[in-house]
Amino acid sequence: MRLKHGSFKTKKLQGILLAALLAVSASACQKNTAPDHTSVGQEDGKASETRDSVVIAIGSEPETLDPTQGWGHGNSPIVQSTLVRYRADLTFENDLADSYQLSEDGLTWRFTLREDAFFTDGEPVKAGDVAFTLETAKAAQGSVDLTYMEKAEAVDDRTVEITLSQPTSIFLNTLASIGIVPEHAYGEDYGRSPVGSGPYKLTEWKPQEQLIFTANEDYYDGAPSIKQVTVVFMSEDAALAAVQAGKVDVAYSSATLGTTQVKGYYVEAIPSADNRGFTLPVLPNQGKTTQSGAPIGNDVTCNLEIRQAIAYAIDRQLVAETVLNGFGCPAYSENDGMPWNNPEVKIETDVDYAKKLLKDAGWADTDGDGIVERDGQKAEFSCVYPAGDSVRQAVAMAAAEQALAVGIKIQVEGVSWDEIMERMFSEAVMMGWGSSIPNETYYLYRSEGALLDDFYNPEGYGSDVTDRYLKEAMEAPSAEEANRCWQKVQWDGTNGTAMKGACPWVWIVNLDHVTYVRDGLSIGEQPIHGHGHGLPLIQNLKDWTWE
Numbered sequence: 001m002r003l004k005h006g007s008f009k010t011k012k013l014q015g016i017l018l019a020a021l022l023a024v025s026a027s028a029c030q031k032n033t034a035p036d037h038t039s040v041g042q043e044d045g046k047a048s049e050t051r052d053s054v055v056i057a058i059g060s061e062p063e064t065l066d067p068t069q070g071w072g073h074g075n076s077p078i079v080q081s082t083l084v085r086y087r088a089d090l091t092f093e094n095d096l097a098d099s100y101q102l103s104e105d106g107l108t109w110r111f112t113l114r115e116d117a118f119f120t121d122g123e124p125v126k127a128g129d130v131a132f133t134l135e136t137a138k139a140a141q142g143s144v145d146l147t148y149m150e151k152a153e154a155v156d157d158r159t160v161e162i163t164l165s166q167p168t169s170i171f172l173n174t175l176a177s178i179g180i181v182p183e184h185a186y187g188e189d190y191g192r193s194p195v196g197s198g199p200y201k202l203t204e205w206k207p208q209e210q211l212i213f214t215a216n217e218d219y220y221d222g223a224p225s226i227k228q229v230t231v232v233f234m235s236e237d238a239a240l241a242a243v244q245a246g247k248v249d250v251a252y253s254s255a256t257l258g259t260t261q262v263k264g265y266y267v268e269a270i271p272s273a274d275n276r277g278f279t280l281p282v283l284p285n286q287g288k289t290t291q292s293g294a295p296i297g298n299d300v301t302c303n304l305e306i307r308q309a310i311a312y313a314i315d316r317q318l319v320a321e322t323v324l325n326g327f328g329c330p331a332y333s334e335n336d337g338m339p340w341n342n343p344e345v346k347i348e349t350d351v352d353y354a355k356k357l358l359k360d361a362g363w364a365d366t367d368g369d370g371i372v373e374r375d376g377q378k379a380e381f382s383c384v385y386p387a388g389d390s391v392r393q394a395v396a397m398a399a400a401e402q403a404l405a406v407g408i409k410i411q412v413e414g415v416s417w418d419e420i421m422e423r424m425f426s427e428a429v430m431m432g433w434g435s436s437i438p439n440e441t442y443y444l445y446r447s448e449g450a451l452l453d454d455f456y457n458p459e460g461y462g463s464d465v466t467d468r469y470l471k472e473a474m475e476a477p478s479a480e481e482a483n484r485c486w487q488k489v490q491w492d493g494t495n496g497t498a499m500k501g502a503c504p505w506v507w508i509v510n511l512d513h514v515t516y517v518r519d520g521l522s523i524g525e526q527p528i529h530g531h532g533h534g535l536p537l538i539q540n541l542k543d544w545t546w547e
Helices: 008-028 127-140 171-175 236-244 304-313 316-322 351-360 390-404 417-423 439-445 464-474 479-490
Strands: 053-058 084-086 092-094 097-102 108-113 149-156 159-164 200-206 210-215 228-233 250-252 265-270 275-279 328-330 380-386 409-415 428-433 505-511 513-518
Touching: 053 236, 092 097, 108 127, 127 149, 127 159, 236 250, 236 513, 275 390, 304 351, 304 390, 304 505, 316 328, 316 390, 316 505, 380 390, 380 417, 390 409, 390 428, 390 505, 409 417, 439 464, 439 479, 464 479
Parallel strands: 053 228, 053 250, 380 409, 380 428
Antiparallel strands: 084 092, 097 108, 108 159, 149 159, 200 210, 210 228, 250 513, 265 513, 275 428, 275 505, 328 505
């Protein structure tokens, strides 16, 4: 577990974590924790004798399996194929594309399709399907951002040409998560009964219970060795109970539960860019609201010295070791460890500096209650997190305890997601974010995305300098040049989104994705995971094998 024993600070954080876990466990006792899945290959806690099926427990149910509506965003859609796909090292390789070319001006992409790709209804995948998919995704204006695409059109059955309004360095990243849908079989119910050309096909969907996939025996890269995959939706504690009962083969768990040893299973701690940290409103409360009527602004967190003081007060390594049981590491940005990350964003814990920031800005504890104030304004505010999420609760409580040591009081409160969406523009949120693609940096910080009714920039951050770097990164002619611009977004030596800069986020920890796997099952070489409530786990399903 790699815990630091003996220090008062560590024991205090362990006490906070214990209180958080007891609260979650109490509610878990009221749940049906392990539904019977013996009908899909498990019996009496033993793995299927045929060794060609798996049962997987993950945390959340997808809303749709329609890639034009966001299915596969940041991951592989598995039911559908993509033009290009990620290798485990995040470089690209061809999938449906046999080859592609980019014009010298960076505006026209031409893809030639492979000849052996068929949808599961027997129809060949044609360039017209690719053009239809991209145009449909653009019109949907969902999580797939194709605003920079002017048009996609089939030149012939095997050639599609895509014209952009500007050079866009993240275009291949976008294409790698848009599964191609069949124009001839697309309709309003496609998201619930999809037809694709990927390694698996959906055979059953019981809402709020499970998805069942079966192998596509005609898949052009060869049929997967796992022939049936059942995905059940469970909370973290219920998933662990199912593992202990031997009812599932794989279960997405959490750092707070991952030290539990279960006979017949091993724990795979998969590195990720999936982080937890505070979003802090950077605007004051001026009585304004979002389009949906949510209040905007916070008179405490709008002060840069408050945000930075919190950032410097937190001992991230201690939180990772104590709260995450060692299943994680300190976080300093939305993309730690990625090629486009700026290593200069890293800061060291410095409580004295945090106190100095507050003192120099006129904050002082004049009444002796341990909370600094200025002009009658106490340095206190609420931080909300989704109720039932033990990791977010424990991280928030530990960080709040450390912030209190410099005179800032953070009241941690578990609420519903609906309530979070109403309060996130005016209060702190223990947010989960992180992606293995650079697109997220663009969406997190662009001024035009601030205060929209989504989760990308509820803190209201905007900067002309940042917008310029974002534009340069998006229009860069090469990944290397784009990376240099993404790095300047974070910190250019003077300005940036980093915690030593504008600090709209206080990044705290990156999580390992703790996964219980039945002995004898290999889940392949897992690419680094983004944030995805368990879904990144299944993006390489075609590579899973029983040994």
